[in-house]
Amino acid sequence: MISDLFSVTVLVGILASGIxxxxxxxxxxxxxxxxQKSGVLNLGVEGQMLLGAFAAFYVALSTGNLWLGLLTAIxxxxxxxxxxxxxxxxxxxxxxxxxxGFYLFGLGMSDLLFQKLxxxxxxxxxxxxxYIPVLSDIPYLGEIFFQQNILVYFAYLLVPVAWFVLNKxxxxxxxxxxxxxxxxxxxxxxxxxxxxxFTIILGGTLSGIAGASMSIALxxxxxxxxxxxxxxxxxxxxxxxxxxxxxVLGGALLFSLINSLQLWIQVLSIPIPSDLAVMMPYVVTILxxxxxxxxxxxxxxxxxxxxxxx
Amino acid sequence: MKKFVWFVLTxxxxxxxxxxxxxxxxxxxxxxxxxxxxxxxxxxxxxxxxxxxxMAEPFRVAVVMPSATTDLAFGQSMYDxxxxxxxxxxxxxxxxxxxxGMFVVDDAAAAIRDYATQGFDLVIAHGSQYGSSLQExxxxxxxxxxxxxxxVDTFGEPNIFAYEALSQEGxxxxxxxxxxxxxxxxxxxxxxxxxxxxxxxxxxxxxxVAATDPAIQVNVNYIGSFSDVALAxxxxxxxxxxxxxxxxxxxxxxxxxxxxxxEANALWFGTQSNQASLAPSIVVASQVYHxxxxxxxxxxxxxxxxxxxxxxSANLANGGQVIEFNDGYALPEDAKALADETIKGxxxxxxxxxxx
Numbered sequence: 001m002i003s004d005l006f007s008v009t010v011l012v013g014i015l016a017s018g019i020x021x022x023x024x025x026x027x028x029x030x031x032x033x034x035x036q037k038s039g040v041l042n043l044g045v046e047g048q049m050l051l052g053a054f055a056a057f058y059v060a061l062s063t064g065n066l067w068l069g070l071l072t073a074i075x076x077x078x079x080x081x082x083x084x085x086x087x088x089x090x091x092x093x094x095x096x097x098x099x100x101g102f103y104l105f106g107l108g109m110s111d112l113l114f115q116k117l118x119x120x121x122x123x124x125x126x127x128x129x130x131y132i133p134v135l136s137d138i139p140y141l142g143e144i145f146f147q148q149n150i151l152v153y154f155a156y157l158l159v160p161v162a163w164f165v166l167n168k169x170x171x172x173x174x175x176x177x178x179x180x181x182x183x184x185x186x187x188x189x190x191x192x193x194x195x196x197x198f199t200i201i202l203g204g205t206l207s208g209i210a211g212a213s214m215s216i217a218l219x220x221x222x223x224x225x226x227x228x229x230x231x232x233x234x235x236x237x238x239x240x241x242x243x244x245x246x247x248v249l250g251g252a253l254l255f256s257l258i259n260s261l262q263l264w265i266q267v268l269s270i271p272i273p274s275d276l277a278v279m280m281p282y283v284v285t286i287l288x289x290x291x292x293x294x295x296x297x298x299x300x301x302x303x304x305x306x307x308x309x310x
Numbered sequence: 311m312k313k314f315v316w317f318v319l320t321x322x323x324x325x326x327x328x329x330x331x332x333x334x335x336x337x338x339x340x341x342x343x344x345x346x347x348x349x350x351x352x353x354x355x356x357x358x359x360x361x362x363x364x365m366a367e368p369f370r371v372a373v374v375m376p377s378a379t380t381d382l383a384f385g386q387s388m389y390d391x392x393x394x395x396x397x398x399x400x401x402x403x404x405x406x407x408x409x410x411g412m413f414v415v416d417d418a419a420a421a422i423r424d425y426a427t428q429g430f431d432l433v434i435a436h437g438s439q440y441g442s443s444l445q446e447x448x449x450x451x452x453x454x455x456x457x458x459x460x461x462v463d464t465f466g467e468p469n470i471f472a473y474e475a476l477s478q479e480g481x482x483x484x485x486x487x488x489x490x491x492x493x494x495x496x497x498x499x500x501x502x503x504x505x506x507x508x509x510x511x512x513x514x515x516x517x518x519v520a521a522t523d524p525a526i527q528v529n530v531n532y533i534g535s536f537s538d539v540a541l542a543x544x545x546x547x548x549x550x551x552x553x554x555x556x557x558x559x560x561x562x563x564x565x566x567x568x569x570x571x572x573e574a575n576a577l578w579f580g581t582q583s584n585q586a587s588l589a590p591s592i593v594v595a596s597q598v599y600h601x602x603x604x605x606x607x608x609x610x611x612x613x614x615x616x617x618x619x620x621x622x623s624a625n626l627a628n629g630g631q632v633i634e635f636n637d638g639y640a641l642p643e644d645a646k647a648l649a650d651e652t653i654k655g656x657x658x659x660x661x662x663x664x665x666x
Contacts, residue, residue, distance in 0.1 A: 009551065009552075010552075013548060013551040013552070017547060017548060020544065020547075021540065021541075021544055024540070082596070084348055095419065111378075111411065114380075115378075115380065118647030119380055120380045120382065121380065121381070121382045121565045121588065122587075122588075123565075123568075123569050123572075124587055153564070167630075172608050214539075214540060218540065219539055219540060219543050219545070219566040219569065220569045221539065221565045221566050221569055223381070223539055223562065223563075223565055223566075224377070224378050224411065225411075225413075226537070226539045226540075227540075228535060228537040228538045228539070228540075228563075229538075230540065259541065259544075260544065260548070263531060263533075263541075263544060263545050263548045264548055264552075266529075266530065266531040267498070267529040267531055267545075267548050267549060267552050268529070268552070269529065269530075273504075274501075274504050274531075274534065275503075275504065275532075276533035277533065277534075278532070278533065278535075279534075285616065305485075
């Protein structure tokens with residue numbers, strides 16, 4: 001019944017699972033924000049996530065060390081970012097197309113490695129819930145916010161850090177200027193190539209962590225194509241959030257909360273066809289996007305390769 | 311110009327990546343060269359009836375499937391069945407190859423056509439979404455036998471077999487057992503999309519629970535995807551938060567959900583493939599498809615010259631479906647007895663399952 005939705009258990013459940021579901025989106029979309037702010041559209045996020053998820057899972061499974069797994073995901077993500085940076089910055093490749101190439105590479109490679117190294121679905125003991133002292137004892141709020149695994153906290157800490165770096169530091173200023181007007185930035189002695197290398201590698205790293213957050217913290221399994229389009233939604237969230245970390249957070253939370261709401265709607269046997277319930281997060285996201293057409297425009301140099309003296 | 315070169319190179323990369331999940335030889339055994347043809351070969355224009363001699367050429371099967379052979383669900387059920395047929399017939403008499411990860415129907419259609427062109431004896435389209443492609447392809451290869459599932463529809467083509475699983479039967483048995491074992495009287499179900507095999511399983515499961523204890527609440531959640539592991543896992547968490555102490559679910563994305571059940575120490579019932587390996591302490595039983603029962607029948611028919619036109623149902627009675635209990639879980643005697651009794655009832659027809 002509809003009224004069942006407003007019980008405390010259900011509301012706490014919706015909020016807590018919304019927070020969990022948003023974690024991989026946050027890592028991936030914040031990483032993508034850095035890239036796009038500097039003028040690089042990376043559509044390979046999903047592939048970077050898949051390889052990160054597999055690397056983290058496989059290392060955690062074979063060594064039993066979750067941190068080593070996370071580190072491997074970071075390295076794998078960074079290497080994917082490095083390759084992407086070389087292709088887009090040095091070789092001036094079309095960013096959308098090469099991004100899709102990287103996606104397919106990650107999809108195929110993670111599948112191949114999975115088949116050759118594991119062969120069947122297995123499970124690991126992932127990062128456990130970390131109860132923050134004192135805060136986790138607060139009724140309701142504690143359960144929602146402070147009884148999550150460590151990567152969830154990292155994801156949320158990343159938002160203010162990203163905001164600070166982008167808006168309050170020289171590095172952030174360089175990133176933004178390279179994304180808005182690379183010629184001007186170049187003429188003032190900012191190395192467009194170096195800034196873009198930095199943001200793309202950072203984006204790859206965060207995508208790798210996003211994958212790891214799924215395979216060794218939230219789900220604790222690896223399966224072929226387990227991200228199932230999540231990386232592309234993360235790219236969309238950057239547009240939704242108007243290239244601001246706080247906006248990305250809002251989008252990720254909205255999408256995830258509606259998703260957990262629809263899970264509860266079905267569990268409580270509220271008579272809405274499951275097909276409609278499943279559609280809800282997408283419909284609401286589109287509606288919000290339409291209603292709040294942002295005045296913020298995309299970075300001017302987004303998806304344009306930079307060539308000195310063009 | 312440089313841009314164009316890179317565009318072409320990237321495109322090549324993309325295309326080669328697309329082609330990556332290509333056929334893999336499952337059996338290395340090459341066909342023994344057909345030099346030693348049987349003595350009566352010149353006369354053998356008709357299929358020789360009941361030959362005891364080994365076949366001159368192995369029976370060759372190709373299968374195209376949407377997910378992976380290792381998905382612990384639908385894809386694996388077919389792969390395992392083919393392996394069992396091979397063990398039964400011998401690697402020198404039976405070879406199979408497969409293309410997995412064929413979520414894109416167009417790719418699958420191309421693969422099906424390729425296999426037919428290569429002269430496989432039987433090409434299996436292991437996914438109901440491949441039906442309309444098969445309907446187009448099959449008439450072009452009247453000498454080749456095709457099979458597709460899960461369905462009962464052969465399109466009236468003489469060279470298409472159809473196969474399905476009466477998943478509601480195993481679902482019913484799982485449901486009876488789940489109702490018996492639930493202490494909280496709340497049971498959660500994680501489904502993919504409300505259709506086909508998954509819907510049959512879930513409806514059968516609900517009927518089994520209702521027949522055992524009508525007071526039990528079964529909460530069903532279809533997540534709208536066969537691949538979204540994250541959402542399936544969150545759905546399981548939601549069920550547990552809503553008080554469920556027994557869970558089940560269908561399709562390959564449930565692997566994450568099983569982990570959540572294990573963390574919460576809730577029981578799990580599997581379907582399609584034996585899922586006990588994922589969480590040995592909480593998986594009670596799995597309904598497992600044994601497609602080899604159907605495959606063996608099809609192979610027999612093909613060798614006699616019937617290439618299709620029939621449909622097969624895997625059920626508990628013909629052994630196409632088996633309830634596999636997990637030895638690692640200590641199932642109480644009376645519950646096991648109840649399950650056995652239910653299976654017997656379904657097989658001899660004393661239990662009829664009414665679906666909504």
